[in-house]
Amino acid sequence: MRRVIFNQKGGVGKSTITCNLAAISAVEGKRTLVIDLDIQGNSTHYLLGKKVEDSDRTIAAFFKDSLSLSLFGGNNNSGLESAIHETAYPNLFVVPSHPELEPLQGRLESRFKIFKLKEALDKLTGFDAIYIDTPPVLNFYSQSALIAANKCLIPFDCDSFSREALYRLMQTVKEVKADHNQQLEIEGIIVNQFQRQANLPQQLVSELIAEGLPVLEAMISPSVKVRESHSVSQPLVHYVPTHKLSDEYRALYAEIHK
Numbered sequence: 339m340r341r342v343i344f345n346q347k348g349g350v351g352k353s354t355i356t357c358n359l360a361a362i363s364a365v366e367g368k369r370t371l372v373i374d375l376d377i378q379g380n381s382t383h384y385l386l387g388k389k390v391e392d393s394d395r396t397i398a399a400f401f402k403d404s405l406s407l408s409l410f411g412g413n414n415n416s417g418l419e420s421a422i423h424e425t426a427y428p429n430l431f432v433v434p435s436h437p438e439l440e441p442l443q444g445r446l447e448s449r450f451k452i453f454k455l456k457e458a459l460d461k462l463t464g465f466d467a468i469y470i471d472t473p474p475v476l477n478f479y480s481q482s483a484l485i486a487a488n489k490c491l492i493p494f495d496c497d498s499f500s501r502e503a504l505y506r507l508m509q510t511v512k513e514v515k516a517d518h519n520q521q522l523e524i525e526g527i528i529v530n531q532f533q534r535q536a537n538l539p540q541q542l543v544s545e546l547i548a549e550g551l552p553v554l555e556a557m558i559s560p561s562v563k564v565r566e567s568h569s570v571s572q573p574l575v576h577y578v579p580t581h582k583l584s585d586e587y588r589a590l591y592a593e594i595h596k
C-alpha cells in the first residue's frame with residue numbers, strides 16, 4: 339500500500355503523521371519505506387537524526403537520473419533503490435530529501451517526468467508499506483506523489499483557514515484521480531492537534547462530518563511530546579511508547595488498517 343500524506347497548508351502535521359504511522363507500521367513487522375519529497379527534509383531529519391549532505395543517495399539523485407536519457411535500458415530502478423537508507427529501527431527505511439530538489443524542479447516539469455516516481459515504485463519490491471511525505475504546496479513533487487499513491491491521508495489542524503484549504507485539496511485530489519491515477523482514494527482526514535475540550539474545534543469537526551467529509555475517528559491531541567520527539571529524532575512509539583499520543587497514533591494506524 340502506498341500512502342501520500344498531503345495538504346498544501348503548511349504546518350498541519352504531514353511530516354509528523356508520515357513518520358509516526360510509518361514507525362508503527364515497522365513495529366508491526368511490515369517493511370516500511372518513507373519517501374521524503376519535501377525540500378525542508380523534516381521527515382529525513384526525524385527518522386535519520388540528520389539531513390543528508392551528499393545528494394547521491396537521496397530522492398534528488400533519483401529524479402536527476404530520470405533526466406539522463408539512457409539508450410541502453412537504464413530501467414533497473416537502481417536510482418531509487420540506492421537512495422534507500424536504513425534507520426535505527428528495524429523494518430523502517432527512508433529515501434531522504436535534498437535541497438537539490440529545488441533547482442531540479444523546472445527541468446523535471448518541462449521534460450514531463452511526473453510519472454517517474456510511480457513507475458519506480460511499481461518496480462520496487464521488498465516493501466509492505468510506503469508513506470510519502472510532501473511539501474506544503476501543489477508542485478511537481480506533491481503531484482508526483484499523488485500520481486504514485488493509492489491512498490491519500492489529509493491532515494487537518496482545526497482552524498478555519500485550514501477548512502478552506504481542505505475544500506481546494508479535495509478538489510485537487512479528485513482532479514488528479516480523474517486525469518492521472520484512477521486508483522487514488524482519499525483514505526481520510528486526520529484531525530491533528532485536536533483540543534477535545536474547546537468549543538470551536540469540536541464545532542468545526544462536527545460540521546465537516548455533517549457535510550459528509552471522510553473524517554477519521556481517531557484524532558490526535560496536542561502534546562509537547564511531539565516537539566520533543568522531533569528534537570531527539572525518535573518517533574513517538576519509540577520515544578514515549580506508553581504516552582497517550584502513542585496510543586492515539588496506534589488507534590489511527592488500526593483504523594486505517596481495519
Ligand SMILES: Nc1ncnc2c1ncn2[C@@H]1O[C@H](COP(=O)(O)OP(=O)(O)OP(=O)(O)O)[C@@H](O)[C@H]1O
Nearest residue numbers: 348349350351352353354474531559560561564565
Ligand atoms: N499533535 C501535535 N501536538 C503538538 N505539536 C504538534 C503536533 N503535531 C505536529 N506538531 C508540531 O507542529 C509543527 C508542524 O508539524 P509538521 O512539521 O509535522 O507539519 P507539516 O505539515 O509537515 O509542516 P510543513 O508544511 O512545514 O511540512 C511541528 O513543530 C510539530 O512539532
Ligand SMILES: [Mg+2]
Nearest residue numbers: 352353376380
Ligand atoms: Mg512537513
